[in-house]
Amino acid sequence: MKKISIIGAGTSGLAAGIRLQSQGFQCEIYEKNEAVGGRMYQIKEQGFTFDVGPTIVLMPKMYQELFEMSGVKSEDYIQMQLLEPMNTIHYPDSMALQISSNLPQFISQLESFSEKETAGYLAYLADVYDRYVRAKNVFLDISYRKPSEFYNFKTFHQLAKLRTLNNAYQSISSFVKEDKLRKALSFQTLYVGVSPFSGPSIYTIIPMIELLFGVWYIKGGMYQMAKAMERRFLELGGKIHLNRTVSEIVIEKGIAKGIKVSEQLIPSDIVLSNADFPWAMKNLIKERKNKGKYSDQKIDRMKYSSSAFIMYFGLSKKYQTTVHQIHFAKDFKKNIDQLFEGVIPEDPSYYLYSPTQIDLDLAPDGCEVLYVLVPVPSLHQTKLVWNNDAIQNLRRQILGRIKYIKGFEDIESHIIYEKIFTPETFRDLFNLQFGATFGLQPSFFQSLYFRPQATMKQVKNLYFVGSSNHPGAGVPIVLMSAKIVANEIMRDHV
Ligand SMILES: Cc1cc2nc3c(=O)[nH]c(=O)nc-3n(C[C@H](O)[C@H](O)[C@H](O)COP(=O)(O)OP(=O)(O)OC[C@H]3O[C@@H](n4cnc5c(N)ncnc54)[C@H](O)[C@@H]3O)c2cc1C
Known part of the structure; x- marks a missing residue:
């Protein structure tokens, strides 16, 4: 039985693990954090449960297919419901459009x-x-x-x-x-x-x-998908090592031989990296000749997606709203231009997610969960520093805007729990290059054939999966990436 070491228990690391374990490989996942999920993470504090990253469930079949292909019924693992309305869009002139x-x-x-x-x-x-x-x-x-x-x-x-x-x-x-x-x-x-x-x-x-x-909702929040994948992977005989940071992919004469964890070599027939591709290239592959065209300079020159500033609020009151809401800036074009010019937009658009509208288990009685996401630049080619002043300024500005939403005037006095994530948090917690929450930008010359692939010509038995690889970011899309890499591994090793 061939042994595969998987670096990272993100969505695609777990999904690839399920596929490969079902095909008779012995997979062991090494994850730097204390829980699985990667960006599909969870905060559980003071009776509030927050999804950290993804919240919008699109293409439900991609989620379900993973369980079905491994021989079980998806509804025994995740309960999905269609959201109606899918979201509400608020324009600066107070008009709202329910999609x-x-x-x-x-x-x-x-x-x-x-x-x-x-x-x-x-x-x-x-x-x-x-x-x-x-x-x-x-x-x-x-x-x-x-x-x-x-x-x-x-x-x-x-x-x-x-x-x-x-x-x-x-x-x-x-x-x-x-x-x-x-x-x-x-x-x-x-x-x-x-x-x-x-x-x-x-x-x-x-x-x-x-x-x-x-747009669908998974009972218990998006994190239930991560927990369900973890459960299925373990049932299939896979092993997960949490709080274990991989420091190197060991390569000898163009062949991946294993990984290093706490200076200890873990010999492996196959290494599959779910760590963000540009970060892994720079940090886990040590010798220039094994990086192929992805030199450190090239990694720095590539284009990166935007990032996110997120406030997770636990509120001591129920508010009437929809699960997903978009609030547009007055000048949306200027907002987007500034976002990709590396400055915090003067008047940003933002997104609200309140799963407790339909899932009361995520907060104490009479309370509400509110996730407020503001798209902000990644840390690539910018002088932005997320110090306390920058954080408090943006917090004040966005709360000031939320207070203008009908029914939310008193929100500030009802915040009983809060946590804030900036691009620096995303960079450090998940090893995302430049804190770009969606990885390499899917510009034309970083899409399809031009995007990093699942395999590498220079190194045998080394594979990659995740948002910065083909086909790209988003939960259903990285589930596709997991399917692609599992097929590539089977093509080479079965
Ligand atoms: C704020 C935000 C909102 C989003 N919203 C949505 C949404 O609504 N809908 C949607 O479909 N998608 C959304 N996405 C995108 C989606 O979350 C990602 O595309 C997907 O979760 C990425 O999964 P992944 O497997 O590629 O990587 P990751 O989730 O980043 O997993 C990589 C794993 O590798 C681990 N790792 C890294 N380095 C090491 C190391 N050296 N040793 C051990 N472990 C290591 C990391 O800790 C992590 O667990 C969102 C993302 C963010 C951040």
Whole structure:
């Protein structure tokens, strides 16, 4: 039985572990933190339970498939429910748009703009669905080992049909004219840390995924997915070592031989790294010749996704709201430009998540959980320092804005628990290069074939999985990355 050492118990490390353990490999996961999950982490304090990172469940089939393929029923591990409405979008002029997963209901909202806009929206859905199917079947589900697997007529033909060079906002603008709708249908590129004004439009599939497949909620919060994966992995005979930091991937003559934990060599037939790819390249692979094209200079020059400033509030009062809410800045374009120019936006957009609207177990009686996320720049190429002044300024500014939401005027006097995460927290807790919460930015030249792959030509028996690898960030997408890497390992070793 071949032994695989997996570095990191993030979503994709656990998912790959389940797939490989089911196929007869012996997997052991070494995780630096005291609990599994990686960015899919949890804070449990004073009776409040917070999801730390991901909150929006898209593409539920990807979650379910992992359990089904390992021979069990997914509903015995995670209970999912469709959210209605999926989210509420608040504009600076106080208008609110509820995005419903119920088509007739959403159409009646759209008709309040105009029938022409409604027709444009439906045409947009058809266009983007076609692109989603193409992307999924031709690009997302495969691994690129040789240039010829990308540089060929079929790929370029499909790429042309995908119109990947447009940005999300442009792509939507050819279907709907109303600026409010354009924003509502393009801001979701921020879910993967990329600007809707410059990201390749393949990311317009994200709102489409929301609109056609719904936004779901996992009972107990997103962290239940991490716990469920941990449980399944252990049931299959896998082993997890917590609080164990890997300091090196040991490579001899171009072959991975194992990992080093506390100066001790752990011999392995296969090493699979779930640590963020640019961080792992810089820190775990010691010799230049084993890094291939990813020299330290190249890693520093690459583009990174945005990061997040998050306030986790435990409130001593119930508030009436929806589970997910987006609040747009007055000047959304300027907000996004500043975000990617490395400065804290003067007037940021922000996102609220309140799972206790539908899941009372996450807070004491009569209390509420509120997660407030402000997209901020990563620590790449910026002089930003997250000292106490910077943290308190942003806290004050955003709380000042929340207090203007009807019903939330008294929020400040009801905060009985709070914790704040900055890009520096994300960098240090999960070893994310430059604290970029979504890893390498999925710009055109860092997507598909150009993104780091599951395998490396220079080193045999070494594999990679996670957000900074192909196909990219987001829970369902890293679950795809886990499927790809498991297939690659089986291709080489079975
Ligand atoms: C704030 C935030 C909000 C998000 N919102 C959403 C959302 O709503 N929906 C969605 O689908 N996605 C969302 N995402 C993205 C999603 O969380 C990630 O894409 C996904 O969880 C990444 O999983 P991963 O396996 O690639 O990496 P990680 O979760 O980063 O796992 C890597 C693991 O490796 C460990 N590790 C690193 N170095 C070492 C070492 N040297 N030794 C041992 N262990 C090590 C880390 O501690 C970590 O546990 C969000 C992310 C963040 C941060």
